[in-house]
Amino acid sequence: MRLGVVLRRTPGVTRWVSFAWTATGVLVGAQDASWRELRREGQTIEYHADTLTLELHGAETEAYLHGLSTQVPCVYVVMRESEQIDVPLEVLLVTASPYEAQDYTDSGEELVEKVPMPAGLIAWVRDFVEEFHQEEVFVKRKRDRKRIDEKEDGIGDARISQMGDVYRSPGSVRKERLQ
Numbered sequence: 001m002r003l004g005v006v007l008r009r010t011p012g013v014t015r016w017v018s019f020a021w022t023a024t025g026v027l028v029g030a031q032d033a034s035w036r037e038l039r040r041e042g043q044t045i046e047y048h049a050d051t052l053t054l055e056l057h058g059a060e061t062e063a064y065l066h067g068l069s070t071q072v073p074c075v076y077v078v079m080r081e082s083e084q085i086d087v088p089l090e091v092l093l094v095t096a097s098p099y100e101a102q103d104y105t106d107s108g109e110e111l112v113e114k115v116p117m118p119a120g121l122i123a124w125v126r127d128f129v130e131e132f133h134q135e136e137v138f139v140k141r142k143r144d145r146k147r148i149d150e151k152e153d154g155i156g157d158a159r160i161s162q163m164g165d166v167y168r169s170p171g172s173v174r175k176e177r178l179q
Helices: 058-068 098-107 119-132
Strands: 002-011 019-028 036-041 044-053 074-081 089-095 111-116
Touching: 002 074, 002 089, 019 044, 019 074, 019 111, 019 119, 044 089, 058 098, 058 119, 074 098, 089 098, 098 111
Parallel strands: none
Antiparallel strands: 002 019, 002 044, 036 044, 074 089, 074 111
């Protein structure tokens, strides 16, 4: 599904940052746009920065289900500072998976913004999850049938002299004779 990303530029609150950027919304079914101005109120400007495709994958349905179960379902916009002078931020990705968004926050190079999903997008993602989600069956791991009360070869065996043996008891150390 094609989603247009709306970014808001507000004046910075410190002398070191002239402007602050936040993702404020997505436009479902938007046409291609490149930093088209949508609204201006004083020094605050909203732009339709870019239009990207939101792709859903069957293997990620658990993440989508987790995102839909929150109080306010959201999509995540991943951005990076642009090297171009006329484009301040490069919009890299729009995802409905909170797990994928978290992976992008780990590097520290990308800016990840959480944007509320419109009602039509919530219905589309929910339909996808209902069609493709399969619960994973929990399988309890069984123990090995190995005896754990037996001594292992060379570990803790008093007959084998090992100075670095952490399992050796102090009483098992042979005392040297003085004569």
